[in-house]
Amino acid sequence: MSTHQELKLAFIGGGNMASALGAGLIGKRCGAQDVHVVDIDENVLKRWAEQGVSTASQADETLGNHRVWVFAVKPQVMKETVAACKPFLRDDTLAISIAAGIDSDTFAQWLGEPGQPWTRLVRCMPNTPSLVGAGISGLCAAKGVSEQDRALAQQLLRAVGEVVWVDNDQQIDAVTALSGSGPAYVFLFLEALMQGGRQLGLSEAQARQLALATLSGATELASLSPEPPSVLRERVTSKGGTTAEALRVFNERDFVAIVQEAMKASYNRASELSVELSK
Ligand SMILES: NC(=O)C1=CN([C@@H]2O[C@H](COP(=O)(O)OP(=O)(O)OC[C@H]3O[C@@H](n4cnc5c(N)ncnc54)[C@H](OP(=O)(O)O)[C@@H]3O)[C@@H](O)[C@H]2O)C=CC1
Ligand SMILES: O=C(O)[C@@H]1CCC=N1
Secondary structure: OOHHHHOOEEEEOOOHHHHHHHHHHEOOOEOHHHEEEEOOOHHHHHHHHOOOOEEEOOOOHHHHHOOEEEEOOOHHHHHHHHHHHHHHOOOOOEEEEOOOOOOHHHHHHHHOEOOEOOOOEEEEEOOHHHHHOOEEEEEEEOOOOOHHHHHHHHHHHHOOEEEEEOOOHHHHHHHHHHHHOHHHHHHHHHHHHHHHHHHOOOOHHHHHHHHHHHHHHHHHHHHHOOOOHHHHHHHHOOOOOHHHHHHHHHHHOOHHHHHHHHHHHHHHHHHHHHHHHOO
């Protein structure tokens, strides 16, 4: 029998991000029969049930059989969702919240009792490439989390990609702005490259293949090279050549400032949610 079947895991909210995590974890870190999903959407539950996972439309005592609970509903409904799950907590339940903009202290108070915040809590910001085992998650341990629970959270998220521990909730908001929301920025750039290729006379299939291989090739080169990306960029840019002309346009439109402004907007939204939802 494989050891992965020992971990019993529940997702509360089985939508996009939970599905990405589940796809990477099931069969690797836990068996389908060890996973339970609570969601209010019947279609979502049907998709999970097809994988052999147990499902429920609301929190019930089944949750108590699962050591790790991943809270994966939208931030705006998290407080009421936590309240519905709370009666089924066990002393050793490890809660992992993946919600953007809900700080650890607020979450720990919701899950705990007055004056006794829940200490088995790790805040996590994953991303959707977890679906193919190529995710990256920022993790932040709430006050009082044991080494054992930290290690368990890390093992779980390592099964779907890389893990970076950060020290506080502000840094989780920064992770959100970079790698949590980041795949959407990359997909936007990919769409732009593909549309640009089409406008210049390539077929859909050619543009897709060229754009995908360019993004993955360039990121692989950057990750394997000892040189910073600025040096790699210069190596592409021949004096008086084609790349210099393209970069001139990017610079005229202040591409770097646009990216940084977009990330600041994501970060600010996380901070705003945190103020709004902690009331
Ligand atoms: N998507 C991403 O890339 C990332 C998302 N996150 C975080 O993950 C969380 C979920 O996001 P995402 O997966 O995109 O959202 P989804 O809307 O895809 O998934 C949330 C699911 O929870 C269901 N739901 C709503 N209320 C309840 C409830 N009371 N009990 C159980 N289930 C409920 C929703 O149903 P219905 O649709 O009917 O409301 C939906 O199926 C958010 O907090 C987000 O910040 C973090 C990192 C990345
Ligand atoms: O857009 C959002 O709010 C979530 C958090 C990071 C990615 N998706």
